[in-house]
Amino acid sequence: MTAPLLDVRGLTVRFHSRRSSATAVDDVSFSLAAGEVLCIIGESGSGKSVTMRALMRLLPERRAEISGRIGLDGNDVLSLGDRALNALRGDTVSMVFQEPMTALDPVFTIGDQIAETVRRHRGASRAEAEARALELLKLVRIPSPERRLRAYPHELSGGLRQRAMIALALSCQPKLLLADEPTTALDATVQIQVLVLLKRLQAEIGMGIVFVTHDLGVAAQIADKVAVMYAGRIVEYGPARDVLLDPRHPYTIGMLSSTVRGQPRDRDIEAIPGSPPDLAALPPGCAFAPRCRFAVDACRAALPPVEEVGPGRSARCARLAAARPAAAAAAPA
Amino acid sequence: MWIYALHRLLYAIPIALGVSVICFALVYLAPGDPVQSLIPADATEEDIAAIKRLYGFDKPLVFQYFDWLGRALTGDLGTSLQTNRPVLEDVTRAFANTLAIALIAVTLAFAVAFTLGTLAAYNVGRPIDRIATSISTVGVSVPNYWMGIVLVIVFAVNLRWLPATGMGATGSENFDWLDWDSLKYAVLPVVTMAMIPLGVVTRSTRSAVADILSQDFVQVLRAKGLSNTRILVHAVKNALPQILAVMGLQLGYLIGGSILIETVFTWPGTGLLMSKAILTRDIPLLQGTILFLALTFVLINLIVDLLQTLVDPRMSRA
Structure with missing residues (x-):
């Protein structure tokens, strides 16, 4: 087996401010082969977006302390110099952001913004870069691409802007695409279009994708592997099918049973009680314990270790055996 | 774009008319009778x-x-009551003199302020930011006539490096930008004049650029692998409309001539001309000068508006 495209080991991100510090990402490890799609699932504040930004070192350097190891296509991302890092960004790895309304520079045309990346990394001439930009707009199925090339971001709808953003991210045929909730800010119909587009492009270009979402439906659509994050830690990790159909961690079980999936109208949706913890004051044990109905004293006393629960599957829970029957009950018949 | 330019041009006409009414009326709001100063005390009804x-x-x-x-x-614009010369002639000559120092002052102030402000925005909280902020605070808050007098005391009286007042050896010769004997008279007024725009523009450039740098799309630019210089180009182009607006106002103030600065340095510009007109109740001269300056101000604003639209396409839709 060849070395994975992306290999993350013990990634930890701490934010420091004058008064306190918080661990937003804690000892996160995962890997991704070329052409694979990994979905990171979690609620807001679980550290999924921070993980993504850490992968490209986009966090403010003076406030965010990143440790661990990020191996990307043979590079050790955390030890790269600025110049080498900039050469990697936008070329080998690129990112699609959540908010298409604010992610593009308002005073440059769409074409200029795409061409800029092509010229930066490919050393192409202005005309070549513009031709490439046009090609990309066609690739992401933007209607009347010639006209859109000269349009400014405010002249496009949210869906079109997100397509333009994807075109921008794909401009140098990246090996790894980081997609940070790229469909969250869009209308439901547009969401599906963008998702289908990403899936098709992924198959055509064969790039690896790390896809962050809080939407389990989206994850089921696109993922090969799934990592469930809670309070900065990966609590469950494994092949998408296995994790989504046979969840082991109480948090994953709770999350899956709280999604609306054709329940009878008179039955309440099972929501997870409580709310996510404050990252600046995490409990010493399992961060999910205060909300977990299986929790025992041992859960609160010390952080449970990561346990293998199947081929390529792991979960960080001390009560896997107790949670199992509940999971079976929650799984769709 | 051209339609927008035409619109702006048409809007400028009622503004100019309004300005002319105010110029005309202002003089009559002031107490005193212009005729009184023209006639001998024993004149008959x-x-x-x-x-x-x-x-x-x-x-x-x-x-x-x-x-x-x-x-x-x-x-x-009529004839001056005091000198009997056409007002337009007096105003244009004074305007040329004011322009001579104002243009040097704005060029210097804008160049320094723009660089300082951008550097500060890139290094918020670091020493360079503190220095820029101090300079801009001093520029904005030190009264410029006081600054002028202090400069005269230091450089003209104590050190004797530069002349204290006037424009040339006889007080008002023709100004020559390239001749040091003429230019040295402009040094102190220019420095004094540049202080306020230096402070104001530094401060607004800093806040405009810092604001842009904190926006989402800057992170996208970094994710594209762009260098800091290239990101600066984006940040500056985004901040430019705001900076241009401030620069336009400052340019307008300076071209209007500063009564205080020109009085301190007896520089024969529009400021000095206006103060003379006020003291002697020379109404046609005063009206003419104010009108001329106000229209220049309207023109500068028009140019700034059009420049802003060139930089930011969203403006022409407003």
């Missing part, structure tokens, strides 16, 4: 009436305004 007729002061104000406006449109 008939003499006074004759003088009033001669200058048109006997007609109703509205007629006086339209007479004045009609003549102003043909370039005739």
Whole structure:
């Protein structure tokens, strides 16, 4: 087996401010082969977006302390110099952001913004870069691409802007695409279009994708592997099918049973009680314990270790055996 | 874009008319009678009436305004009551003198302020930011006439490096940008004049650029692998409309001539001309000068508006 495209080991991100510090990402490890799609699932504040930004070192350097190891296509991302890092960004790895309304520079045309990346990394001439930009707009199925090339971001709808953003991210045929909730800010119909587009492009270009979402439906659509994050830690990790159909961690079980999936109208949706913890004051044990109905004293006393629960599957829970029957009950018949 | 430019141009006409009404009316709001200063104390009633007729002061104000406006449109701003020279001639000569120092002052101030402000925005909280902020605070808050006097004491009186007042050896010669003997008279007024725009523009450049740098799309630019220089180009282009607006106002103030600075340095520009006109109740001269300066201000604003639209395409939709 060849070395994975992306290999993350013990990634930890701490934010420091004058008064306190918080661990937003804690000892996160995962890997991704070329052409694979990994979905990171979690609620807001679980550290999924921070993980993504850490992968490209986009966090403010003076406030965010990143440790661990990020191996990307043979590079050790955390030890790269600025110049080498900039050469990697936008070329080998690129990112699609959540908010298409604010992610593009308002005073440059769409074409200029795409061409800029092509010229930066490919050393192409202005005309070549513009031709490439046009090609990309066609690739992401933007209607009347010639006209859109000269349009400014405010002249496009949210869906079109997100397509333009994807075109921008794909401009140098990246090996790894980081997609940070790229469909969250869009209308439901547009969401599906963008998702289908990403899936098709992924198959055509064969790039690896790390896809962050809080939407389990989206994850089921696109993922090969799934990592469930809670309070900065990966609590469950494994092949998408296995994790989504046979969840082991109480948090994953709770999350899956709280999604609306054709329940009878008179039955309440099972929501997870409580709310996510404050990252600046995490409990010493399992961060999910205060909300977990299986929790025992041992859960609160010390952080449970990561346990293998199947081929390529792991979960960080001390009560896997107790949670199992509940999971079976929650799984769709 | 061209349609927008035409719109702006048409909007400028009512503004200019409004300005002319204010210029005309302002002078009449001030206490005192212009005729009083022209006549000897022992003049008879008939003499006074004759003088009033001669200058048109006997007609109703509205007629006086339209007479004045009609003549102003043909370039005739009347004759100075004191010197009997055409007002336009006096105003344009003074304006050229003010322009000579104002242009050097704005060029210097804008160049330094723009660089300082951008550097500060890139290094918020670091020493360079503190220095820039201190400079801008000093620039904005130190009264410039006081600054002028201090500069005169240090560089003209104590050190004797530079002349204290006037424009040339005889007080008011023709200004020559390339001749040090002439240029040295401009050094102190220019430095004094540059202080306020330096402070104001530094501060607004800093806040505008820092604001842009904190926006989402800058992170996208970093994710594209762009260098800091290239990101600066984006940040500056985004901040430019805001900076241009501030620069336009400052340019307007400086070109209007500063009564205080020109008085301290007896620089024969529009500021000095206006203060002379006020002290001698020379109404045609005062009206003419104010009108000329106000219209220049309107013109600068128009240019700034059009430049902003060139930089930011969203503006022309507003």
